[in-house]
Amino acid sequence: METMLLVLQFLADPYHLALILGGTFVGVLVGALPGLGSVILIALLLPFVVRMEPVAGIALCGIVYCATIYGGSITAILINTPGTAAAAATTFDGYPLAERGEAGRALGVATFSSAIAGIIGILVMIVATPLLARIAYQFGPAEYFALAVFGMSMLASISGKSVIKNFIAGAFGVLLATMGTDLTTGIERFTFGQADLSEGIRPVQMMIGIFAGGELLRQATLSGVQRNIVADAVAKLPSNADFKRLWKTVLRGSGIGTFIGILPAEGGTVAAMVAYNEEKRWSKNRDEFGYGAIEGVAAPESANNAATGGTMVPTLALGIPGGGSTAIILTAMLILGLRPGPQLFTDQPNLLAGLFGAMLGANICFLVLGMVGAKYFSRITLIPTTILWPMVFCLAALGAYSLQQNMFDVGIMLFFSALGYLMKRHGYAPAPIVMGLILGELIESSLKQSYLIYDGNLFAILQQPIALAFLVLAVLGVASPFIAKGIGALREKRTSK
Amino acid sequence: MSPEGVGERMIDQKSLVESIVIMVFSAAMYAVTYAFDEVPPILALCVQPTVFPRAILILMFLLALLQAVKAVRLSPADISKLKPYKPVPGIVYVTSIFLIGFFILMPIIGTFPTLIVFCPALAFIWGERRWLLMALSFSGFAVFIYALFVAILNTPLP
Structure with missing residues (x-):
């Protein structure tokens, strides 16, 4: 009840309302632009967010996170190009609907499904986050170590081409976390004599480089791509028949999205794909899927938007990012001196209420903006890559510079731009590096503390029930893709017999 | 390969x-x-x-x-x-050189002259030939950068 009052108090402030309106507008606009997305936008905003008042800064991250995920659906439907990876599944049926003249219906269903599921996800977040955080009161170093290992184990199923590559990228992120002065001993590690590296790799510059800079180099090869809007439609309110047909789909998608979002390292992209496949499996109209089934729009859109609330749950309660975007939001929180966990709920109730209120407000705001302006938002894709990306780079470089007014930071950003491009080209997803960078410090410090507490006997970690449970889940998380592969092969053998 | x-x-x-x-x-x-x-x-x-x-x-x-x-x-x-290996396209190398050029030029000639040189040059090598569009877009962008970093954030730029 107290939280709800704080949420209302946040929403009653005109400055916060302006932030919601502006953030949602920019978020939907950027979400509609293929290549840019929530991760890049939040990374670009980081240099500004860390200078803002903490409640407003973190709220802004939450707003643009919700709005960009929705914005991706507009171009997925109108130009067959998902604005964000999370909207990839929306193209399967959204674009065929647009091609046969039902773009307005598809946009309307996408907007309503996104907003309803987004609100459900946030309500779950409001209830589940404090509950999960309360469990964290029982956590000691052993439990935190096991939890961080569990978070890393989820890299097995994060987006990317190979489980091994995800783990290599994750390990590289953990290695980056060890750079700089070791806080226990004061010894410098991997600084190569550079004083600027003594505080370690600066996460903001690294994230801007790996996401925005890496994408710029990839866009260099796509500058000749022409995009055409197949349909110039205004979003239409879903009919009663559509509501009746889709309410179960939206609820299922919301459930799947919220659950997958809560799992560390997973996010909207995985949620949307799973929801689409499940809807196809259970639908009476499964033959229509791929040719313009309206359920094929509602399911992924409800799942990826519900996941935004879900991914915030482990991020806020335990400090384990639920996905790429939340990893960056977590970084912003840490820079602002806000440590996630149970203390956050007692020390910073305004911050959490602000974030909840901002995300709720963003969902309501994009419902209105989407219904009125989807047609106009899609026009953003007509901005030539040749004009847009040089500006994105300059904004990224100046953002990286502005934090400490240091050209070395721009150099770091450039280094990670090249690395981000090469990694993506070779099938290494950049998100695991960020996960590793964030969890690396927690893994090392909790492992050292456990070593001291248990007198050098690390096997004692296995005697702690919660830690053991997380480690078992971690083993299952690593093994799950191989088990799924084995089951698939077994099924194939059976059917061929 | x-x-x-x-x-x-x-x-x-x-x-x-x-x-x-x-x-x-x-x-x-x-x-x-x-x-x-x-x-x-x-x-x-x-x-x-x-x-x-x-x-x-x-x-x-x-x-x-x-x-x-x-x-x-x-x-x-x-x-x-398996997909056949494709080498890194030449445009990526050229773009990388431009990015390094930005990094070198910014502290020498200053932020805004660098922006004025860098943005149209990169757009040009990416194939953009609409000079009026470039002039309007990039001059507007330079004003936006000035307003954001200098006027609002009070960040001293090189």
Whole structure:
């Protein structure tokens, strides 16, 4: 009840309302632009967010996170190009609907499904986050170590081409976390004599480089791509028949999205794909899927938007990012001196209420903006890559510079731009590096503390029930893709017999 | 560097080279850890600062080794998924040179002159020829940057 009052108090402030309106507008606009997305936008905003008042800064991250995920659906439907990876599944049926003249219906269903599921996800977040955080009161170093290992184990199923590559990228992120002065001993590690590296790799510059800079180099090869809007439609309110047909789909998608979002390292992209496949499996109209089934729009859109609330749950309660975007939001929180966990709920109730209120407000705001302006938002894709990306780079470089007014930071950003491009080209997803960078410090410090507490006997970690449970889940998380592969092969053998 | 046949076995050379690069990197970084200062055990709380990075590097090396083994023992299903290797397009190298140029020029000639030179030049090499569009867009962008960083954030730019 107290939280709800704080949420209302946040929403009653005109400055916060302006932030919601502006953030949602920019978020939907950027979400509609293929290549840019929530991760890049939040990374670009980081240099500004860390200078803002903490409640407003973190709220802004939450707003643009919700709005960009929705914005991706507009171009997925109108130009067959998902604005964000999370909207990839929306193209399967959204674009065929647009091609046969039902773009307005598809946009309307996408907007309503996104907003309803987004609100459900946030309500779950409001209830589940404090509950999960309360469990964290029982956590000691052993439990935190096991939890961080569990978070890393989820890299097995994060987006990317190979489980091994995800783990290599994750390990590289953990290695980056060890750079700089070791806080226990004061010894410098991997600084190569550079004083600027003594505080370690600066996460903001690294994230801007790996996401925005890496994408710029990839866009260099796509500058000749022409995009055409197949349909110039205004979003239409879903009919009663559509509501009746889709309410179960939206609820299922919301459930799947919220659950997958809560799992560390997973996010909207995985949620949307799973929801689409499940809807196809259970639908009476499964033959229509791929040719313009309206359920094929509602399911992924409800799942990826519900996941935004879900991914915030482990991020806020335990400090384990639920996905790429939340990893960056977590970084912003840490820079602002806000440590996630149970203390956050007692020390910073305004911050959490602000974030909840901002995300709720963003969902309501994009419902209105989407219904009125989807047609106009899609026009953003007509901005030539040749004009847009040089500006994105300059904004990224100046953002990286502005934090400490240091050209070395721009150099770091450039280094990670090249690395981000090469990694993506070779099938290494950049998100695991960020996960590793964030969890690396927690893994090392909790492992050292456990070593001291248990007198050098690390096997004692296995005697702690919660830690053991997380480690078992971690083993299952690593093994799950191989088990799924084995089951698939077994099924194939059976059917061929 | 397309998949290469060795008798009936196939090798994914690209993946093999990647693995070797990662193994060499891990080994080199492992060697770097020998340059870390040693601290007395009482100060290190029994855990030297080299222990954790070395453990991670060994893990990276083993993962890369696993990938290398996979690259030389391809299943028929893996072989069908392999795509021919395409070299990094020339435009990526040229763009990278421009980015380095931005980095060098910014502290020498200043932020705004660099913006004025860099943005149209990069757009030009990416194939943009609409000069009026470029002039309007990039001058508007320079004003936006001035307003955001100098007027609002009070950030001293070079």
